[in-house]
Amino acid sequence: AQSVTQLGSHVSVSEGALVLLRCNYSSSVPPYLFWYVQYPNQGLQLLLKYTTGATLVKGINGFEAEFKKSETSFHLTKPSAHMSDAAEYFCAVPNSGGYQKVTFGTGTKLQVIP
């Protein structure tokens, strides 16, 4: 079964600093990968997705992620953190076999310090 591991349940950055949220996947073949964001008391919003093609994927709100097969990683970055980025971020991978229930990582809570 596909799985993802998010390192760091909490990450704190200063406003304007680089955001780096880590995600590693477990798969023998390159999977599809997603990053979702969950704001307090809200559902999950898709930030970006990797399917095929370009390994550097740009998403909404200035976020991007790079698929690195050699490292089995799909880390999420943003050059300059904004206060509004404070939220919980989930890396996710669809079930193998094509028919997707999605497996989520355990989430990383991003705190942005003014």
Place this chain on the structure above:
Amino acid sequence: GEEVAQTPKHLVRGEGQKAKLYCAPIKGHSYVFWYQQVLKNEFKFLISFQNENVFDETGMPKERFSAKCLPNSPCSLEIQATKLEDSAVYFCASSHGAEGNQPQHFGDGTRLSIL
């Protein structure tokens, strides 16, 4: 609609009572998924539908949980004889297709509190 709509936003039930949650998927999406978020950051897959047909129910507790997606009606998730452990946020998601590259679009969830 353009968003997955879940109702109610909050639901409070006494232990042993029934709870029923509703989900209207995005118009044109054929697949509906239900997830349970018990702890703040743990999502458990419950069940998925392709139109009105159950697609995958491997995550559903067999005894007290049931779900339906009927034509021209919101999908529903029903819990009979609720237990304290059923307290969670229940998320519904929909997607256009079932292939792995089709992202799921989530509603804002229903927070179920069992007292």
